[in-house]
Amino acid sequence: MMRLPSSLTTRLALAYGLATAAILASVAAYLSSALSAQLEGRDESELVGEVLLVRHLLREVRSEAEIRADTHRFADIAMGHEGLILVVRTRQGEPLVTLNPRNETLPPLRVLPATTQPDKAMLQTWRPKNGVPSRGIAALGQLGDSDKAVEIVVLRDAGYRVALIREYRHQLLWATLCGAAVAAGLGFALARRALRPLRRMAADAAAVTTSRLATRLDVGSAPAELRELAAALNDMLARLQDSFSRLSEFSADLAHDFRTPISNLIGQTQVTLAQSRKTAEYEALLESNLEEYERLARMIENMLFLARADHAQVALDVRTLDAREELDKMAEYFEAVAADREVVLSVTGSAPVQADQTLLRRAVTNLLDNALRHAPAGSTVRVDVARAPTATGTGTGTSIRVSNPGPAIPPETLPHIFGRFYRADPSRRNSAASTGLGLAIVDTIMRLHGGSVTVRSVDGLTVFTLQFPAEPVPMPAAAAPAAVA
Template sequence: MKRATASMSLRLVVLFGLLALVLFTAVGSYLSHSLHMQLEARDDEELAGKCRSINHLVEHAASLEDILTRRHLVLDTLSGHDQLLVRIARADGSTLMESHDPTRTAPGVDLSTIKIRSWDHIEALRMGDLRARYMASMPVTRSGEKAIVLVVRTASDRMLLLADYRADVWWAASIGTVLATLLSYFLVRSGLRPLRMMAAQTRAISANKLDTRLDLQAAPRELHEIVQSFNDMLDRLHRSFQQLSQFSADLAHDVRTPLNNLMVQTQVALGKPRSLDEYQALLSSNIEEYERLSRMMESMLFLARADNAHVVLQIQPLDVAEELNRIAEYFEGIAEEAQVRIAVAGSGVLHADATLLRRAVGNLVANAIRYTPPQGSISLEATVVAGATLIGVANPGPGIPPDQIERIFDRFYRADPSRSSASGSSGLGLAIVRTIMALHGGAASASSEPGKRTVFTLRFPEVPVSLPGKG
């Protein structure tokens, strides 16, 4: 079972939502990190300042014992900063004083266990779950005694504020993402309105309204190529539908004529008893009509098979002069009866299916005999131009109007509407010629000067192309 595809609107809304989430998260993370760095820098400045102040008190003390008597000055330095802890130790590491009672003010924090990694630099410190920063220095009293001063920041009001800020940022990012997703839904619907208008226009197109076209000017510029392609497709469908309708009408007309002849002749013959000669004449006339129907059905079957790539070609090198002379000999009797001559010129070799080549050229010769006036001459000429072999069939006659040149290769089309099918033409000969040339990868064309000369040209490529149905 084929899985249903999500709508374009839903996909765009989801993408907008994801994009908003990523952008809000990125901006929030950047702002949070930037603020964290600024607050940490200020905390470090304050930590370094307190360490310098205590160093100053130590350096002005007469001795280490004097520091104990001036303990209140150290504690005054830390006044208002409960997160700052101070330990002053002797050079051998024994504690001289601490600013807090580990059992009461800072349980779990033992400054004597801290291993100092560097002097006069701020370092990060971790004691269990507690993250802290410290700075250590070694000032000297006036008596020359060295002391170890350790200042530790266990927490920061600024960092606690930052934690609340982060929570606000994530809430804002979440709410912003939801709002952006909801707004994107309406924006997407508004942006896709031209597509809905195009869909409404296409729904109005039917077999009876194939001349309707989408409004190119009303479509956004990004959709112009799609709209133009769709309109071009409608043009092709319209032309094909018109040709199909005309083909159906012509087919019905051409089939109805011999059928009516058969029915009328048979009904007349059955109207009263006839002689044997009359019945034989009737059967002979009926055979002619049957042969016309058979030729028409054979031509239609060939065109249908060619359209569906069911015609297998037997491509082989052919002597052009030999093939043209053979065709001229085949039509010699018909040409003499019509009082016209057939002249052959040219030489060379072309690659084609012999049977289809003879059929294509034969259709052109038969057509030329039909329109050539008595004592006229039909020429069959082969030339090589730009690597392609051209076979031309030219004849004098009434010619073809310029506005009908492009349509004469259509099925059942006749340049002379007044001419009935009684002449034996089914209107499929030139259509078969064009189909045969398409199977060979070539082309059929015509040029005409009304009242003077008409030339049909078959262009065979030097190397036959690989086409569907070709063997």
Template sequence: MRRLSLGSRLALLFAACTAAVSLSAGLLFNRASERHFIELDQQLLGNRLAQLRRQLAGVDSPETLATRLPLLRGELSHQADLALRISSAAGETWFESRHGLPAPSPQPGLATSHADGVDYRSLTVPLNARAARSAQLTLLLDITHHQHFLQGMQRLIWLTVGLSALATALLGAWAVRRGLRPLRQIGEVAASVNARSLTTRLPVAQMPEELAELASTINGMLQRLDDAFQRLSAFSADIAHELRTPLSNLLTHTQVTLTRPRSLEEYREALHGNLEELQWMAQLVNDMLYLAKADHGLLMPNRQPLDLAVEVDALLEYYAGLAEDAEVQLLREGEGLLEGDRPMLRRALSNLLDNALRFTPQGGMIKVTLEAGLRIVVANSGPAIDAVAVQRLFDRFYRADPARREGSSEHAGLGLAITRSIIQAHGGGIRVECEGGWTRFVIELPVS
């Protein structure tokens, strides 16, 4: 069974609401008109009742009534819409001004009745209000024209309700279709999105207030998809770029080796050369798998109590020989305790120290500061990093040194990306600050 569209539902809802309002208003008007006619009839019957009581004063039997009948008939002849019935206290009819009148009402007062196709409003009261056994006087007013008016009004009400509902449904469908045009536009944009049209955006300024937030959210989603696709495209190109050089080296080296017969020692040296390239490629693949696990939230640190001062000192001792060759001073300040994964944190700090050693000028200093609140700062002296490069330092395969663009067996540009993934896996964050001749990598970890 096909579901109703949102436009159809709103149109039907508008029609139902309009029909309900029109019907309620019509019924109220009809009821008010009916009460108005009853009041007019009651007033008219009351006025004529007073005249008849004066004319029939003293009538207490059919005989006395017979003496008044000529005058009474003359009076009634001038009032074609009025009929009269006079009966005894026991209900015996003494006089009826016309034939075909409805049966007497069992209760005194105002009543509505029908007889021979004529509608009557009747008023039954004692002829002499002071007498205990007074004759009964019933005035009957022909209200057929009133009833026809009310019946016509009821038909008009139903016709108005039907036409109003139909008109509202049609106008509502048109208004809803026009009002839902931004939704259709959103659907068209969503349907047109593909790898080549991720730059398409919804015109938020032209959207109604209710849809502006949704349009902004969709634009944000498209922007994130575009960024992710661009990163993925760049990532694929970077992988191909990084693997091209070692693969080319392997092919060339192997082809040269096979051009002529060689000694066992020469073949051994060739295999050792190939092994270095293969080891670098294996490390690159392992690093990429590591980052893929981080992207999917699969890096689960094995937390244990760590003395950061001890861990940093061990790393500084490891890099002491390289620092001495580069004439760079290594220094650690402060203390700190942390619950974290020792291999992962050592790898992150090692990447930062290796990066600092490569960019610290001769005679410079690398300082690791452990601050309260689990804040680790790895700073190195030297020229500031370009502001554009700072924004991309943690991107994969990005190298701040423009001279290092080809695949290298030393650095593939993944160290800082891995460091950020490790810090984020521990629930922390990392940022770069460049000022006063120092470049600082600031790590902030949550307190356990």
């Protein structure tokens, strides 16, 4: 199978050439057919005309002898008619006038009476030596005013016409090939010129590097057909720039959060090993190190979960759960922590929910842990569950709200609250108690379920809302959330 050229310009040039060749070939075929039909019609008209002309000349002679004495007047009417054969003979077959340059054998033809007016429908087919089907006619013609008649045979060898059409077709073929070649050349030049904006776009795109992600393609100067492509490429560059920026910040945050526990481990260990210690001191060191190890383990576990979710490798076991029952179990789990912080946990409402039990518990646990850390002593953290319309308005899903009083989250912080390693407190004074991945995991879990998580923080009350759809829609890999700074 022949492969197409890789160059789009060459492909377009070939397409122009082939299209032109097809058009010219169609026109050539039509012209050739039309010319052949016209020539054939002209030959047939001439055959009928020759019979009428010979009959007219015969009316001017009185005897067969007079015809023999002046054959030129009959022979002259055949001059200039290539392939024409004219024979005038007696009823007994004795030739009076013979014009047959190639000595063709006369075919037996049906002879028309002298009173019959000849027309094209009376022409008969015969084959000369070259085998080309030709046309002819035989008719009687009266001598003068007498009742005596002679036989007129007029034939036309169509071989000349076939040769003429063949030569004409050869010329049309060469004209078609030349026209197609010229069209291909012009098409190549036009396509190359027309694709110049695309080459400029390619050059601009090639200039984009990690240090020049802010570069954008000029949509305004692009042709209408390429504006959509340029706009899509600009959107892609914007996403890449945003993702790269967030990835850079994510890497910096990751290094910072790993450096803190590792520095603690190294520092404490170096201090302890600087001199001999008692067993109790070594035990205290190991307990302190264990806390750091556990924190590192949680961070690694959370990062692995997010990485698997980003690549759609988290298998969901979605089923119908009693949301109130699940929330009561989690409230009971946090009861001791809430009591230690002098915070009351309140669960209200009831509704079924379509969710993966493990991921549901993980999402609500992260929200409760976040709420208890920020709720002031003596306050109440509320967890409400109810049926609620979906965000798209296509049905009724389940809504779980976790609200806690406390300092409001600044409005400029809200768009980043679900970012990985993001903390509203730049000083990170609470970094030991949090990995900065809890809310990012909540957002990922909701996306995996085809739902959403939103936050509202006004008038000293922060409310996180988990919106589960009526029927979970698994999130494709391409739609998985990227790392957010």
